[in-house]
Amino acid sequence: MLHGLAVFTSNVDGQFQRAGLDDALIHECHGSLHWLQCLRGCGQAPWPADDVQPDIDEAECRWRGELPACPGCGGLARPNLLMFGDWGWISGRYDAQAHRLNRWLERVERPVVIEVGAGTAIPSVRMFGQQVVAGYGGHIVRINPREPDVATAFGVGLACGAVEALTALESKLG
Ligand SMILES: [Zn+2]
Incomplete structure (x- = not known):
């Protein structure tokens, strides 16, 4: 019998990974702020947002400088997370997470x-x-x-x- 811990979360902040839990057993059903995707869906797979260093003008509530761009087409990037009424979310990473979690559940009692x-x-x-x-x-x-x-x-x-x-x-x- 398999023992252990898996996570299903609607949070998008990546805190379970930061807390040291195994990324392979986390299903983020609304996506993650730590991944980006192409806004217009050019075919580029989502990529980690590790290199993004937000520079925010907090008084004006504005992003300073260049916005993150898609490495595939050079167009605007967006967070790879599911918003309300969002038909452009690329869900592949999370579909894979769901599959891994279901496989895990099939092995626990x-x-x-x-x-x-x-x-x-x-x-x-x-x-x-x-x-x-x-x-x-x-x-x-x-x-x-x-x-x-x-x-x-x-x-x-x-x-x-x-x-x-x-x-x-x-x-x-x-
Ligand atoms: Zn693109």
Whole structure:
């Protein structure tokens, strides 16, 4: 049986990678600010934004100097993340992440989904956890100070903040 930790997140800030988690087991369902893509979709694959050093005029709320350009066509680049009503997002990197996460889920038994701060307004993260439980068994631990409800058969809701809940869980498992 496979043990370990995988991440499904709607955050786009790359903090799970910065915290040292394995990039191969992170699915960023809305993309990442740390990747760029061609605005007009010339066929260039998305590329890391590591070389971008934003120089912002904070008083005017403006980017100074040259905007990032597509290495394929020289046109304007954009963040490789999914915005509302966004038909131009190039999702290949994230489709691959989804595939890797599904392969991982097929190899685990009785997964525990620790869902942190996932609301009902845009329920993609909540739906993911529920699909895991429906498809692979296991349970959800739903950490949410305002919307902790979860059907008893599927898991438990903790009506508190993330640090409080995770610290308490760690001490119980300790
Ligand atoms: Zn291009």
